[in-house]
Amino acid sequence: MVHFFGHSKLVAGLLVAGLLLAPAGIVRGQTGDSGEKGEEAEVRSGAEVVDSLLDRLQQSEDEATASFLEETIIRAWLDSGSDTINLLMARTVVAMQQGDLPLALDFSNAMVDLAPDYPEAWNKRATVLYLLKDYGRSLEDVERTLELQPRHFGALSGLGLILLEIGNKAGALQAFRMALDVHPFLENARQSVEQLELEVEGQGI
Secondary structure (H helix, E strand, O other), X not given: OOXXXXXXXXXXXXXXXXXXXXXXXXXXXXXXXXXXXXXXXHHHHHHHXXXXXXXHHHOOOOHHXXXXXXXXXXXXXXXXXXXXXXXXXXXHHHHHHOOOHHHHHHHHHHHHHHOOOOHHHHXXXXXXXXXXXXXXXXXXXXXXXXXHOOOOHHHHHXXXXXXXXXXXXXXXXXXXXHHHHXXXXXXXXXXXXXXXXXXXXXXXX
């Protein structure tokens, strides 16, 4: 899901979130499926690696380390382990870059149908739906993303954005704080927390 502030920073925010990056499998130029058993083993192994990276991200003490880990995690999330899904992901991203959101929605629908247990498929469709201002369906997809990957900092930040759009500032504050619990150097979430703390909780004593 997106983590950007306001619509004027959309493209920059998408780039920061890694949403406009090609999936790692496409970057490597993979062709041909390696078979179900091989893919399943690769997915399990990849999930273990991501869990370890997320542990390190939560414990990171400087921005440079956190930025490196963020990029590595995003690239891992974008690689489904299936060339078919990776191709659909790449086409979704290109359609988003070109501003063709209906086409991006078609491709992301196909990803969800073919890979219902792949968190980034739901996250990507949530992003497209958010950009289409379909906040109800976007929220449902974010929730599904978080069921599959509870530490998806992009989806948590995206949850905050959706809640802001529907006027739930207290819920948005909680979502951004949860994103920071996973990624302590997620600057957009930090700025949102600082602003919302004043609006929701006031100046304090």
